[in-house]
Amino acid sequence: MDVTKISERLRTIVNYVAGQDIKLTVDPGLVGANAKYLGRVSSLLPESPLDQAFANQWIHSISSTTPFLSTKEGIAAFSETCEKLLAKTKSYAVGTSLTIVDLLVTAIGIEADLFKYPPTQQKKLAKYLNTLRADSTLKLIIPAAEAQTGQGRKQFIIPNGTGGRTRVDYILSNSDLVGQIVTVKGWARTVRIQGNGSFAFVEVNDGSTVKGIQVIVNNAFPDFSNLKGTGISVSCKGLLVESPGGEQSVEMQVQDPSQHEFKIIGDCDQTAFPISKKNHTPEFLRENAHLRTRTNLIGAIARIRNALAFATHMFFNSRGFLYVHTPLITASDCEGAGELFQVSTILKSKVADIKQKDGMVDYSQDFFGKPAFLTCSGQLNVEAYCSALSDVYTFGPTFRAENSHTTRHLSEFWMIEPEMAWAQLEDNMECAESYLKFCLQYAIDNCYADLEFFDKFVEKGLIDRLRNVLEKPFARISYTEAVDIIHKCGKQFKIMPQWGDDLNSEHERYIAEEVIKGPVIVFNYPKVLKAFYMKVNDDDATVQAMDILVPKIGEVIGGSVREDRLERLDQMIQFKNLDKESYWWYRDFRKYGSVPHAGFGLGFERLVMMVTGVENIRDVIPFPRWPGHAEF
Numbered sequence: 318m319d320v321t322k323i324s325e326r327l328r329t330i331v332n333y334v335a336g337q338d339i340k341l342t343v344d345p346g347l348v349g350a351n352a353k354y355l356g357r358v359s360s361l362l363p364e365s366p367l368d369q370a371f372a373n374q375w376i377h378s379i380s381s382t383t384p385f386l387s388t389k390e391g392i393a394a395f396s397e398t399c400e401k402l403l404a405k406t407k408s409y410a411v412g413t414s415l416t417i418v419d420l421l422v423t424a425i426g427i428e429a430d431l432f433k434y435p436p437t438q439q440k441k442l443a444k445y446l447n448t449l450r451a452d453s454t455l456k457l458i459i460p461a462a463e464a465q466t467g468q469g470r471k472q473f474i475i476p477n478g479t480g481g482r483t484r485v486d487y488i489l490s491n492s493d494l495v496g497q498i499v500t501v502k503g504w505a506r507t508v509r510i511q512g513n514g515s516f517a518f519v520e521v522n523d524g525s526t527v528k529g530i531q532v533i534v535n536n537a538f539p540d541f542s543n544l545k546g547t548g549i550s551v552s553c554k555g556l557l558v559e560s561p562g563g564e565q566s567v568e569m570q571v572q573d574p575s576q577h578e579f580k581i582i583g584d585c586d587q588t589a590f591p592i593s594k595k596n597h598t599p600e601f602l603r604e605n606a607h608l609r610t611r612t613n614l615i616g617a618i619a620r621i622r623n624a625l626a627f628a629t630h631m632f633f634n635s636r637g638f639l640y641v642h643t644p645l646i647t648a649s650d651c652e653g654a655g656e657l658f659q660v661s662t663i664l665k666s667k668v669a670d671i672k673q674k675d676g677m678v679d680y681s682q683d684f685f686g687k688p689a690f691l692t693c694s695g696q697l698n699v700e701a702y703c704s705a706l707s708d709v710y711t712f713g714p715t716f717r718a719e720n721s722h723t724t725r726h727l728s729e730f731w732m733i734e735p736e737m738a739w740a741q742l743e744d745n746m747e748c749a750e751s752y753l754k755f756c757l758q759y760a761i762d763n764c765y766a767d768l769e770f771f772d773k774f775v776e777k778g779l780i781d782r783l784r785n786v787l788e789k790p791f792a793r794i795s796y797t798e799a800v801d802i803i804h805k806c807g808k809q810f811k812i813m814p815q816w817g818d819d820l821n822s823e824h825e826r827y828i829a830e831e832v833i834k835g836p837v838i839v840f841n842y843p844k845v846l847k848a849f850y851m852k853v854n855d856d857d858a859t860v861q862a863m864d865i866l867v868p869k870i871g872e873v874i875g876g877s878v879r880e881d882r883l884e885r886l887d888q889m890i891q892f893k894n895l896d897k898e899s900y901w902w903y904r905d906f907r908k909y910g911s912v913p914h915a916g917f918g919l920g921f922e923r924l925v926m927m928v929t930g931v932e933n934i935r936d937v938i939p940f941p942r943w944p945g946h947a948e949f
Contacts, residue, residue: 334361335359349376485501506594519551531564535572538577547592615936617767618936622937625928628759632756647698663680663683699711715732733918734917740878742861744915760783760928793838796841796859799824838863842859843858849895874919
């Protein structure tokens with residue numbers, strides 16, 4: 318971070334608050350000296366000598382951390398310094414009104430994104446930043462500064478949820494509600510009876526955030542005697558107060574039966590409820606997928622998944638793409654792999670009554686009059702709309718009957734598949750990279766508390782990894798270069814690929830994690846490895862395909878330029894030993910006004926894994942399907 322920006326930002330804020338036009342007289346890099354000068358000239362220093370000495374201590378202490386604010390360690394040092402100094406203060410840094418110290422912290426907070434990403438460990442500092450944001454003068458400055466840098470906060474058009482409740486996430490992010498009586502409804506994560514049974518601490522979570530709200534209920538309410546433990550659903554109406562503890566900023570007091578209410582809406586048998594407070598293995602949670610949403614892990618995944626789906630539509634809509642609903646039932650195998658689920662009504666008949674032809678089932682007697690399958694991709698269908706509407710995308714469920722039990726494969730999954738007319742390989746790469754970065758930024762902007770949870774409990778350093786993806790342009794290497802790198806690295810792999818072999822996950826992750834140390838786009842793959850619709854290069858050995866590889870995941874996006882020449886498409890269909898007649902309608906696009914076009918596919922669950930750090934794909938989809946498992 319350029320520390321001169323802090324001095325310039327401070328000068329702008331001081332002039333706004335004081336209504337003056339003060340210029341800096343010393344080097345902008347000297348943040349402390351500029352703060353003292355601006356405070357003196359603007360009369361924003363405290364009045365008493367004791368408070369002035371304390372203000373100078375503040376300025377000296379936090380200014381010493383400013384050269385390092387571009388690093389995670391520097392942010393931590395600044396936050397810890399503020400936390401120690403705030404132990405001696407009231408609502409503001411020095412006393413009960415704005416001083417130059419508050420304006421300096423505001424300037425640093427804006428430049429270091431602390432209002433956007435408030436600290437979680439330093440509770441006093443987080444509360445103090447909320448005070449600054451809510452100040453009648455500064456609240457006009459802080460949002461304006463965020464708007465200039467394209468930063469945003471979660472917006473609540475309707476803060477109240479259904480049933481006359483206020484959402485917990487809205488309560489926890491709005492200190493203005495302190496002193497008001499509100500209603501929250503949700504499920505008890507923990508119940509602790511205290512004071513010889515005179516009151517209880519109940520953590521209530523409504524699913525809107527990973528953090529619950531602590532409710533203190535006394536025994537004056539009839540349902541108090543039924544407080545037994547985790548899992549009960551409750552309705553609480555009480556007074557919001559500042560929390561004296563360090564774990565949360567506010568809590569609810571349900572004390573006065575004449576004004577407050579406490580009701581248990583749904584009881585929970587503690588002897589049978591499988592989702593107790595203790596940690597559960599992912600395998601156990603999959604066996605109880607209908608209840609696992611009560612855990613912090615699955616709840617956070619659900620919110621991230623929702624955000625990424627919303628971001629997907631936002632991104633493509635902002636670029637003028639049209640959303641197309643492609644069919645789930647198809648007679649075509651997009652990938653030509655033959656691993657599809659068959660759709661049939663014949664099996665309702667007795668085996669002896671099933672008509673046969675040449676020793677095989679006579680599918681002319683079936684529902685569709687031919688073999689039909691659940692689709693593994695909407696690409697071929699969305700290309701039909703691309704050939705008339707230019708830029709389109711589909712986003713829906715897809716299926717594959719692959720007998721795979723790995724942590725990266727599902728039998729039912731969701732795919733995002735854009736298709737762009739007139740696009741070349743470079744256009745495809747740009748769109749895929751921009752889309753991926755847009756989704757990551759949206760998750761950081763709107764689900765930061767959930768990402769902090771994953772950073773703490775799932776993958777240490779997750780947020781830094783995501784920011785690293787955002788900050789660097791994706792590297793680009795050809796498939797041939799990738800194979801050459803693997804051969805020359807001296808590392809032992811389970812399988813050493815030769816040119817023409819597919820890159821396994823170990824090869825993809827090695828390139829992304831150890832060679833590039835970030836995302837990389839590998840392009841121009843051998844045609845023997847790729848699908849029939851990919852455009853063949855002039856060398857007749859490779860196709861204009863591209864895969865995006867990212868650390869910890871491997872391949873997350875695969876795409877290509879599509880073959881727009883009918884003759885070459887027919888050659889590839891023959892090369893792949895596919896039935897040409899099955900693709901008669903797909904070939905028509907090349908007969909009638911064919912255009913160059915390109916697209917890619919992204920497995921949505923892989924994207925969720927990338928953003929959360931969760932390593933098993935079965936945990937990032939609500940009800941996972943894999944061989945031998947189709948419960949719920």
